Amino acid sequence: MPEIKSLLKKRLEAGQFVVCSELGPPIGADPEFIREKARRLKGYVDATNVTDNQTAIVRMSSIAAARIAADEGLEMIIQVTARDRNRIGIQSDILGASSLGLRNVLCLTGDHQVFGMDKGAKNVFDLDSVQLIKTVHDMVHEGVLLNGKEMEVPPQMFIGGAANPFADPFEMQMLKMIKKVEAGVEFFQTQAIYNIEKFEYWMEEVRKLGLHKKSYILAGILPTRSVKALKMMKKHVAGMDVPDEVIARMEAAGDKKKEGVKMAVETIERVKQIEGVRGVHLMPVAWEEITPVVVEEAGLYPRPEVE
Amino acid sequence: MIVGEQKNIDEIAAMLEKEDFDNLLITGCGTCVTVSMAGGEREVNALAEILQAYFASKNKNVKIQKATVKRQCDFEFLDDLENEVDSTGLVLSLGCGVGVQHLAERFPDKVVLPGLNTSFYGAVTNTGELAERCIGCGNCVLDEYHGVCPIARCSKSLLNGPCGGSQDGKCEVDPEIDCGWQLIYDRVKRLNKLEVVTGYHEPKDWQTYRDGGPRKHVNKEYFGN
Numbered sequence: 001m002p003e004i005k006s007l008l009k010k011r012l013e014a015g016q017f018v019v020c021s022e023l024g025p026p027i028g029a030d031p032e033f034i035r036e037k038a039r040r041l042k043g044y045v046d047a048t049n050v051t052d053n054q055t056a057i058v059r060m061s062s063i064a065a066a067r068i069a070a071d072e073g074l075e076m077i078i079q080v081t082a083r084d085r086n087r088i089g090i091q092s093d094i095l096g097a098s099s100l101g102l103r104n105v106l107c108l109t110g111d112h113q114v115f116g117m118d119k120g121a122k123n124v125f126d127l128d129s130v131q132l133i134k135t136v137h138d139m140v141h142e143g144v145l146l147n148g149k150e151m152e153v154p155p156q157m158f159i160g161g162a163a164n165p166f167a168d169p170f171e172m173q174m175l176k177m178i179k180k181v182e183a184g185v186e187f188f189q190t191q192a193i194y195n196i197e198k199f200e201y202w203m204e205e206v207r208k209l210g211l212h213k214k215s216y217i218l219a220g221i222l223p224t225r226s227v228k229a230l231k232m233m234k235k236h237v238a239g240m241d242v243p244d245e246v247i248a249r250m251e252a253a254g255d256k257k258k259e260g261v262k263m264a265v266e267t268i269e270r271v272k273q274i275e276g277v278r279g280v281h282l283m284p285v286a287w288e289e290i291t292p293v294v295v296e297e298a299g300l301y302p303r304p305e306v307e
Numbered sequence: 308m309i310v311g312e313q314k315n316i317d318e319i320a321a322m323l324e325k326e327d328f329d330n331l332l333i334t335g336c337g338t339c340v341t342v343s344m345a346g347g348e349r350e351v352n353a354l355a356e357i358l359q360a361y362f363a364s365k366n367k368n369v370k371i372q373k374a375t376v377k378r379q380c381d382f383e384f385l386d387d388l389e390n391e392v393d394s395t396g397l398v399l400s401l402g403c404g405v406g407v408q409h410l411a412e413r414f415p416d417k418v419v420l421p422g423l424n425t426s427f428y429g430a431v432t433n434t435g436e437l438a439e440r441c442i443g444c445g446n447c448v449l450d451e452y453h454g455v456c457p458i459a460r461c462s463k464s465l466l467n468g469p470c471g472g473s474q475d476g477k478c479e480v481d482p483e484i485d486c487g488w489q490l491i492y493d494r495v496k497r498l499n500k501l502e503v504v505t506g507y508h509e510p511k512d513w514q515t516y517r518d519g520g521p522r523k524h525v526n527k528e529y530f531g532n
Contacts, residue, residue, distance in 0.1 A: 131510045169469065182507065
């Protein structure tokens with residue numbers, strides 16, 4: 001059997017400015033839903049995340065949906081949160097995902113269940129995101145489970161984590177980012193950027209600590225066409241910073257879709273100039289069909305080949 | 308201490324509806340839940356009055372007895388209730404969940420109902436206000452976090468730092484909740500001990516919590532050698 005390697009890792013190692021996107025799985029068991037979304041993204045992005053019950057809403061499993069999309073020819077990034085599974089369940093899932101040929105994982109704490117429709121659910125959080133990263137790292141690179149048991153065939157994963165330039169306390173968030181790097185994270189995807197100045201300042205701090213040399217940083221971009229969505233994110237989405245000017249700009253725009261694409265493209269162009277930013281992560285919510293448009297308008301299409 | 312909150316009167320009435328009795332004993336507890344003003348003598352008296360009026364409105368003739376002991380969680384004090392319990396058909400306890408169960412164990416032939424919800428282990432943070440401070444995990448880590456417990460004070464019990472949902476010192480779960488990690492950060496900064504939160508904290512061994520099954524504490528000094 002030919003060895004499967006992370007193409008995302010290869011691209012980053014080759015110095016390409018990568019483009020990631022996001023695919024939200026359905027509340028239902030329809031594989032065609034995933035295939036259709038995957039076909040639209042093919043050729044426009046280098047890797048696609050599949051969220052893990054994002055905002056604590058039950059959806060098709062990230063691993064299952066990622067495998068379906070991978071069969072359509074997409075490079076996939078599975079997401080694993082610590083909210084719903086303990087160390088036993090998570091490690092089991094990592095083994096399963098790797099055995100299915102999936103090679104990238106984003107390790108997250110997970111939104112609290114109060115955000116979803118099952119507020120009465122018992123949360124888990126047996127591991128935090130740093131421990132989760134270390135666990136996956138040790139499984140992949142040391143060939144051992146958290147309990148010390150050695151595996152004959154360890155999983156293979158390119159390990160990612162989240163970074164939020166807009167969360168508090170700033171210094172503590174930085175310390176946690178350092179911990180993630182020390183735990184073995186290889187790439188970061190950041191929270192969506194609307195406050196570009198704050199992001200630039202954050203990257204400055206990241207560079208001071210040298211974290212951009214120890215990990216690949218992919219800037220989060222959330223194209224939106226709606227004033228309502230911007231206001232909602234400002235108020236209700238955990239750890240989002242949406243300045244009033246951004247909302248005012250969208251309010252003033254005649255063609256909101258066009259403005260949304262324009263804003264996303266401007267942000268991409270701006271983060272591209274920042275030393276240490278190695279790619280973008282596009283995560284339009286309920287507007288996934290816009291991803292190819294943004295990629296093209298930002299001059300990132302066609303995607304370069306990878307060996 | 309253990310903090311409790313009295314159940315809604317409709318819930319208590321619905322519970323009593325299911326039982327057949329003409330004699331009710333309401334028992335209070337003189338320790339923790341007296342402090343949280345949920346299950347002490349004062350609350351027993353108030354509940355007795357309300358229930359008396361309720362039974363009257365239903366044309367039900369029920370004799371209500373009242374008794375508050377020092378601690379429902381100790382047989383020594385429950386022994387004092389023997390006569391009252393013997394003469395009653397039903398016990399409604401305003402003790403915490405431990406008290407209710409201890410009454411049921413001491414008086415196995417009587418139905419014992421809970422009159423309050425056991426909330427958490429907390430401290431008095433303001434007049435009439437109590438807040439959770441400990442979950443009783445069985446292996447204290449407050450030395451590692453200099454006096455603020457991430458397990459009890461962070462909504463996700465994170466051991467290695469705040470999640471991305473911490474903003475302006477508040478938790479993503481509810482703006483009324485302080486971010487536990489902001490509190491830890493502020494405290495270690497004040498003590499100039501930031502280094503305690505920079506190291507990696509291993510996943511916790513939860514065997515000392517509920518995950519090892521129901522727990523027991525044996526005071527060895529009671530049993531000599």
